[in-house]
Amino acid sequence: MFDIEEELKNLPASPGVYIMHNADGDIIYVGKAKILKNRVRQYFQKNKNHSPKVLAMVSNIAYFEYIVTDTEIEALVLECNLIKKHKPKYNILLKDDKQYPYIKVTINEEYPRIFMSRTLKNDGAKYFGPYAGMQTVKGTIDIVQKIFKPPLCTRKFPQDIGKGRPCLNYHIDNCFAPCIYGKVSRDEYRKVFFDICSFLEGNHSSLISELTEEMNKASKNTEFEKAAVIRDKISAIRHFEEKQKIINADKQTDTDIIAFSSFGDKTFVEIFFVRMGRITGRKSYRIDDTGNSDTEEVLSDFIKQYYSDSESVPGELLLQEQAKETDLISDWLSAKKGRKVSILVPQKGDKKSLVDMVKKNAEISAENYKLAGLKLFGSKNKVLSELAKKLKLEKPPMRIESYDISNIQGADNVASMVVFRDGKPSKKDYRNFKIKSFEGANDYLAMQEVIYRRFRHAKEEETQIENGEIARENAKFLPYPDLILLDGGKGHISAVLQIMETIDIEIPVFGMVKDNRHRTRGLLSKDGEVSLMPTDSVYKFITNVQDEVHRAAISYHRSKRSENLKKSELDEIKGVGKVKKGKLLAHFKSVDNIKSASLSELTEVIDENTAKSIYDYFGKKQ
Numbered sequence: 040m041f042d043i044e045e046e047l048k049n050l051p052a053s054p055g056v057y058i059m060h061n062a063d064g065d066i067i068y069v070g071k072a073k074i075l076k077n078r079v080r081q082y083f084q085k086n087k088n089h090s091p092k093v094l095a096m097v098s099n100i101a102y103f104e105y106i107v108t109d110t111e112i113e114a115l116v117l118e119c120n121l122i123k124k125h126k127p128k129y130n131i132l133l134k135d136d137k138q139y140p141y142i143k144v145t146i147n148e149e150y151p152r153i154f155m156s157r158t159l160k161n162d163g164a165k166y167f168g169p170y171a172g173m174q175t176v177k178g179t180i181d182i183v184q185k186i187f188k189p190p191l192c193t194r195k196f197p198q199d200i201g202k203g204r205p206c207l208n209y210h211i212d213n214c215f216a217p218c219i220y221g222k223v224s225r226d227e228y229r230k231v232f233f234d235i236c237s238f239l240e241g242n243h244s245s246l247i248s249e250l251t252e253e254m255n256k257a258s259k260n261t262e263f264e265k266a267a268v269i270r271d272k273i274s275a276i277r278h279f280e281e282k283q284k285i286i287n288a289d290k291q292t293d294t295d296i297i298a299f300s301s302f303g304d305k306t307f308v309e310i311f312f313v314r315m316g317r318i319t320g321r322k323s324y325r326i327d328d329t330g331n332s333d334t335e336e337v338l339s340d341f342i343k344q345y346y347s348d349s350e351s352v353p354g355e356l357l358l359q360e361q362a363k364e365t366d367l368i369s370d371w372l373s374a375k376k377g378r379k380v381s382i383l384v385p386q387k388g389d390k391k392s393l394v395d396m397v398k399k400n401a402e403i404s405a406e407n408y409k410l411a412g413l414k415l416f417g418s419k420n421k422v423l424s425e426l427a428k429k430l431k432l433e434k435p436p437m438r439i440e441s442y443d444i445s446n447i448q449g450a451d452n453v454a455s456m457v458v459f460r461d462g463k464p465s466k467k468d469y470r471n472f473k474i475k476s477f478e479g480a481n482d483y484l485a486m487q488e489v490i491y492r493r494f495r496h497a498k499e500e501e502t503q504i505e506n507g508e509i510a511r512e513n514a515k516f517l518p519y520p521d522l523i524l525l526d527g528g529k530g531h532i533s534a535v536l537q538i539m540e541t542i543d544i545e546i547p548v549f550g551m552v553k554d555n556r557h558r559t560r561g562l563l564s565k566d567g568e569v570s571l572m573p574t575d576s577v578y579k580f581i582t583n584v585q586d587e588v589h590r591a592a593i594s595y596h597r598s599k600r601s602e603n604l605k606k607s608e609l610d611e612i613k614g615v616g617k618v619k620k621g622k623l624l625a626h627f628k629s630v631d632n633i634k635s636a637s638l639s640e641l642t643e644v645i646d647e648n649t650a651k652s653i654y655d656y657f658g659k660k661q
Contacts, residue, residue: 041101041102043083043100043102043103046102046103047079047080047083050075050076050079050080050105051075051076051105051107052074052075052076052077053074053075053107053108054071054072054073054074054075054107054108054109054110054111054113054114055071055072055075055105055106055107055108055114056069056070056071056072056105056106056108056114056117056118056121057069057070057071057072057075057078057079057103057104057105058103058104058105058106058121059096059100059103059127059129060100060101060102060103060104061099061100061101062099062101064101065128066121066125066127067096067099067100067127067128067129068096068100068127068128068129068130069118069121069122069125069127069130070118071111071114071115071117071118072114073111073114075105075107079103079105082096082097082100083097090332092129092328092330092332095129095510095512096128096129098510099510099513111367112367112370112371112374115343115364115367115368115371116347116371118343119343119344119347120347122344123344123347123348130340131326131328131329131332131336131337131340131341131344132326132327132344133308133324133325133326133341133344133345140155140156140157140173140176141155141156141157141159141166141167141176142154142155142156142166142167142176142179142180142239143155143156143164143165143166143167144164144165144166144167144232144235144236144239145164146163146164146165146232146233146236147162147163147164148164149196149197149225150195150196150197150217150225150228150229151228151229151232153180153183153189153191153232153235154180154191155173155176155177155180165236167236167239167240179239182275183235183238183239184213185213185275186238186272186275186276187231187234187235187238187272188212188213188214188215188231189214189215189231189232189235190208190214190215190216190217190218191208191214192206192208192214192218194218196217196218196228197225199218200217200218200219200220201218201219201220202218203218205218205219206218215231234246234249234250237249238276240314243276243277246276247273247276247277250269250272250273250276251273253269254266254269254270254273257269292353292354292355293313293314293351293353293354293355294312294313294353294354294355294356294357295310295311295312295313295353295355295356295357296310296311296313296356296357296393296394296397297309297310297338297341297342297356297357297358297359297397298358298359298394298395298397298398298400298401299334299337299338299341299359299398299401300398300401300402300404300405301329301334301405302405302406302408302409303330304327304328304329304330305325305326305327305328305329305405305408306325306326306329306337307323307324307325307326307401307404307405307408308323308324308325308326308341308401309321309322309323309324309397309398309400309401309404310322310324310345310397311393311396311397311400312353313353313393321397321400323400323401323404324341324345325404325408326341334360335360335361335362335363336363338358338359338360338361338362338363339362339363339364339365339368342356342362342368343368346372346375352372352375352376352380353380354376354378354379354380354381355380355381355382355383356372356380356381356382356383357383357384357385357390357393357394358382358383358384358394359384359394359397359398360384361384362382365382368382369381369382420435420461420462421576422462422576422577422580423435423436423437423461423462425575425576425577426577426580426581429562429569429571429577430522430547430549430562430564430569432521432522432547434521435521436520436521436522436547437460437461437521438458438459438460438518438519438520438521438522439458439459439520439521439522439523439524439584440456440457440458440459440493440520440522440523440524441456441457441458441459441523441524441525441526441551441584441585441587441588442454442455442456442486442489442490442523442524442525442526442588443455443525443526443527443588443589443591443592444474444482444485444486444489444526444527444592445592445593445595445596446474446480446485446596451596451599452473452474452478452479452480452485453471453472453473453474453592453595453596453599454471454472454474454485454486454489454592455469455470455471455472455588455591455592455594455595456469456470456471456472456489456493456588457469457584457587457588457591458520459584462580464587469591470493470515470516471591471595472488472489472492472493473599474488474489475488476488478628478629479628482527482530482531483530483531483533483534484534486525486527486531486534486535487534487535487537487538490523490535490538490539491538491541491542493516494516494519494539494542494544495542496515496516497514497516497517497519498542500514500515500516500517501517504517519544519546520546521546521547522546522547522549523535523546523547523548523549524549524550524551524562524581524584524585524588525548525549525550525551526550526551526585526588526589526592527550527551527552528550528552528563529550529563531550532548532549532550532563532564532565533565535548536548536565547564548564549562549563549564549569550562550563550564551563551581551584551585552568553585558582559571559578559581559582559585562581608630609623609630609633609653611656612652612653612656613652614648614649614652615649615652615653619645619649622644622645623641623644623645623653626644627644633653633657634657636654637654638650638651638654641653641654
């Protein structure tokens with residue numbers, strides 16, 4: 040038994056990481072401390088300044104463990120790694136609003152290629168980005184294509200050199216055609232891709248200088264055609280340069296700018312990348328459950344999580360507001376980069392203007408999320424309002440529960456409950472039930488058992504909440520639904536209403552009935568049927584619910600049936616394999632029934648030799 044009070048006394052006065060577990064052993068929070076003894080004890084002291092989030096977390100701590108480190112920076116690195124691995128419930132976790140694309144140049148290959156990639160891998164290739172979207176990537180690759188004319192075809196080099204004619208791109212001067220034997224050497228090919236990398240990195244000045252030198256050399260050697268090609272490249276690069284927003288042409292420190300905006304319990308973070316004095320990209324993140332966290336903590340956690348994964352660390356970070364532990368984070372990033380990383384909160388001047396620009400983008404992200412949510416909620420709410428109107432409910436059913444039974448001739452009898460919140464599936468609220476009170480096929484009794492158990496659990500949880508035994512947010516069967524939908528007709532409705540009256544629960548119950556083609560037809564109550572038109576939005580919604588609960592029940596039944604087929608006394612009998620075992624269980628419903636079956640009854644299902652082996656086996660066992 041873990042005694043928290045006793046363990047708190049034994050905490051060391053050392054830096055390290057502490058790990059909080061709930062009663063199920065799940066990691067619910069990971070933190071780091073300069074002095075473990077002081078930090079961990081703070082959680083269990085009565086403190087008016089504890090946020091609701093911390094209070095909720097502490098109420099769920101069953102035990103904790105800790106790892107001592109030599110330094111606070113080591114603790115910070117370990118904390119980041121553990122959060123990334125376990126994704127604890129009460130830690131701030133990043134959600135990337137989009138899967139941002141990169142441009143990948145396979146400089147690690149003998150003959151490199153350039154293409155779009157959505158994942159970063161440690162494979163020796165060079166990645167550029169992230170870019171704001173596919174259009175930006177496509178536009179950038181188009182610019183690279185116009186300037187450097189790399190091959191974008193599917194030919195593989197060097198094996199395809201000299202095989203076949205060059206494609207259309209060569210004839211329209213859009214490819215330098217390495218496929219033509221003897222036209223381009225390996226080194227010349229690779230030089231083009233090194234130039235592409237230099238261009239994508241923003242090293243335009245050095246690239247232009249290098250190309251100018253090549254052009255002059257070609258001109259002196261009377262290679263005028265080659266010199267003209269290089270001249271056009273230089274011109275195109277300069278034209279592209281003019282289009283980019285220049286931040287600071289004199290002091291070209293790599294800089295990341297971070298700003299945020301909050302909406303409800305979510306924080307939207309924008310990070311802009313400035314390389315070689317120009318804005319080269321951006322990323323957007325959404326962080327959930329930040330309503331009870333201060334901005335210093337959110338910003339600090341964001342920086343730690345983001346740069347623990349990032350391949351690139353800038354020389355400077357510009358922040359909208361001060362973050363917690365900036366000195367420690369600066370030391371950590373400096374060690375990671377190999378030179379000093381500054382963290383600044385600019386108050387005036389050009390840097391402040393940049394931060395304001397990024398903040399404006401964060402505010403737009405928050406506003407767009409708000410509008411999208413309202414639009415989605417409005418759309419779903421419209422369907423739910425229409426459903427309420429058709430079923431004569433007092434209000435739209437924001438939580439709907441649907442139930443279905445699944446078995447094969449009464450064997451492996453199970454049920455599933457699916458939940459729709461605000462008109463969409465809430466899979467974390469789904470529940471499965473194995474029928475325990477009887478064997479055989481009786482959907483009405485099975486439905487009664489499931490409904491009874493579901494609401495018995497809910498009433499037990501209400502009592503536990505009142506007694507302070509569990510927090511409401513950890514209840515598995517609360518809240519109650521606004522509407523119950525059964526995959527069945529009058530018999531199912533009657534059976535469920537009977538049991539609900541017994542346990543004193545009043546919730547509207549309807550059956551989802553199907554036509555002769557097994558398609559959704561309408562909704563049935565004790566008072567009659569509500570017909571639905573296939574073109575009606577409510578019809579589509581009910582069909583979705585019916586399909587989902589049927590899918591869930593079938594999936595659970597298959598899993599339980601698979602378990603039963605795997606674990607059986609029949610496995611001990613020679614000659615009984617999966618197929619025969621399946622036939623026996625489908626026919627006799629249980630192993631007990633097989634045990635009591637006569638030899639002739641067994642022979643009706645399987646061959647005589649196997650039937651005799653089963654009969655003799657269970658006869659000896661008795």
